[in-house]
Amino acid sequence: MINLAGVYVPRVLLPDVAERLIHAGFNETASRLLTASSEGGGEVDLTLSERDEILTVLDDPPPGFEELCRVLREERAVETTKLEGPHAVGGLDALPATG
Numbered sequence: 001m002i003n004l005a006g007v008y009v010p011r012v013l014l015p016d017v018a019e020r021l022i023h024a025g026f027n028e029t030a031s032r033l034l035t036a037s038s039e040g041g042g043e044v045d046l047t048l049s050e051r052d053e054i055l056t057v058l059d060d061p062p063p064g065f066e067e068l069c070r071v072l073r074e075e076r077a078v079e080t081t082k083l084e085g086p087h088a089v090g091g092l093d094a095l096p097a098t099g
Helices: 011-023 027-039 048-057 066-084
Strands: 002-004 007-009 042-044
Touching: 002 027, 007 011, 007 066, 011 027, 011 048, 027 042, 027 048, 048 066
Parallel strands: 002 042
Antiparallel strands: 002 007
């Protein structure tokens, strides 16, 4: 098992995702996953861009990647909210005026 973003994914599934990453031009991320797969386990610390790349290629996640995609989408939503601040759509400006 490989720990990606706090989600354990079976090692044998990583080559499929790596192949998708390569086809999309995300060779460095694919290489990191393949290295982790061949080394037999552990944790892969993913950068924000690597997380986005994985989400891009797993738009329709294969079996075994549903939880990872859910976690990565949640993290993306949190990061987007942090970057946009309280005045983003749905932020503090969306609250009804008082008084």
